[in-house]
Amino acid sequence: MSVGIIFSTTNGGSAITDDVDHGSGNNGTTLGAQLVYVRHTGVNSITGVKFYIAAYDESYSGDASAIDDLAELIAWGDDSTALGFGGFQLNMNAASSFPDANWPTYSSKSPSYGAVCRTGVGDNSTNAITLSSQSGATSDGVIQAGTSPNVRFKCRIVIPSNEDTTGIRQFNQYMLYNYTS
Amino acid sequence: MGKWTKFYANGSRYVGTDEEIAAQKASWINSPSQNIVAVELEHNHCCLKINGAGEYWQSDTFQLSMSTGKQKVVKRRIQRQMMNGDGAFSTDRRGDDLTVTFHSSYKVFGGDTSIKERKEMMDFNGVWQPVRGEWRGKWLVLEYNVLENRINHYISDVKI
Numbered sequence: 614m615s616v617g618i619i620f621s622t623t624n625g626g627s628a629i630t631d632d633v634d635h636g637s638g639n640n641g642t643t644l645g646a647q648l649v650y651v652r653h654t655g656v657n658s659i660t661g662v663k664f665y666i667a668a669y670d671e672s673y674s675g676d677a678s679a680i681d682d683l684a685e686l687i688a689w690g691d692d693s694t695a696l697g698f699g700g701f702q703l704n705m706n707a708a709s710s711f712p713d714a715n716w717p718t719y720s721s722k723s724p725s726y727g728a729v730c731r732t733g734v735g736d737n738s739t740n741a742i743t744l745s746s747q748s749g750a751t752s753d754g755v756i757q758a759g760t761s762p763n764v765r766f767k768c769r770i771v772i773p774s775n776e777d778t779t780g781i782r783q784f785n786q787y788m789l790y791n792y793t794s
Numbered sequence: 795m796g797k798w799t800k801f802y803a804n805g806s807r808y809v810g811t812d813e814e815i816a817a818q819k820a821s822w823i824n825s826p827s828q829n830i831v832a833v834e835l836e837h838n839h840c841c842l843k844i845n846g847a848g849e850y851w852q853s854d855t856f857q858l859s860m861s862t863g864k865q866k867v868v869k870r871r872i873q874r875q876m877m878n879g880d881g882a883f884s885t886d887r888r889g890d891d892l893t894v895t896f897h898s899s900y901k902v903f904g905g906d907t908s909i910k911e912r913k914e915m916m917d918f919n920g921v922w923q924p925v926r927g928e929w930r931g932k933w934l935v936l937e938y939n940v941l942e943n944r945i946n947h948y949i950s951d952v953k954i
Contacts, residue, residue: 786860793853794815
């Protein structure tokens with residue numbers, strides 16, 4: 614019924630089997646972007662590929678709660694000030710090697726081929742963010758079959774400058790897709 | 795778990811169970827798509843069916859946790875493209891089952907020959923509805939939301 618989805622750090626490489634660790638830093642830090650490749654084992658393309666974030670639903674080991682961590686991440690993305698903006702961000706412009714212009718900012722939260730998860734954008738399945746064709750996908754939201762389709766995106770966490778609470782945060786990133794056998 | 799079934803004009807049928815599909819022993823795309831007169835989808839206690847010769851499609855939506863790799867099906871759907879020859883459709887909702895039937899002509903209901911033009915997409919009281927001109931070429935979608943245990947129906951500009 615479903616197909617196997619494989620995330621890796623190289624095209625066609627070994628599957629990522631652990632949580633992605635975005636690292637740690639002080640307030641005002643942009644943590645290192647994570648390059649993620651995605652492919653699948655279906656014989657046909659998968660379509661409607663979208664991403665959104667949600668509360669961590671495994672054994673929580675952060676310093677607050679899964680619900681609070683998600684709410685905070687969304688709030689960072691909602692903030693429209695230079696000091697308060699941050700959050701979980703996507704850059705899907707692989708075709709141009711992920712230029713800075715495609716990362717969101719507090720004044721441009723949905724640049725071409727990029728986005729920050731915030732209220733109404735990537736915060737639930739209804740508002741999921743469509744995978745851009747610039748990622749190497751056949752077209753927006755469509756990943757072709759194959760062992761090395763070279764579809765990839767970058768994601769990162771930006772810690773707001775005015776954040777004053779230390780601690781580990783955890784969240785989940787979901788992918789939605791459609792498949793016809 | 796569930797299955798879908800294609801019904802053909804010659805009385806034959808093609809069934810794709812979830813188990814057969816997982817084992818790559820059944821396929822919607824690789825099974826005959828000509829001369830389909832009806833399609834049915836069953837999942838758990840829900841049964842969706844569309845009657846009427848035409849072009850059909852079936853797809854499922856899955857949700858994958860990137861942290862754990864765990865997947866689950868969230869929506870299952872069948873869909874039929876509305877064509878120039880479609881005059882009207884009727885719906886039959888009984889519990890968790892929904893059937894939509896297309897006909898090539900309007901039907902006189904209860905002696906009332908007036909046709910009610912509705913802005914809503916469907917009416918579930920069994921009254922025949924005309925296929926609006928702007929719907930032709932679009933897809934009628936019957937969808938079962940597995941997570942919410944809810945049946946949805948809508949018209950999509952594109953095949954999903």
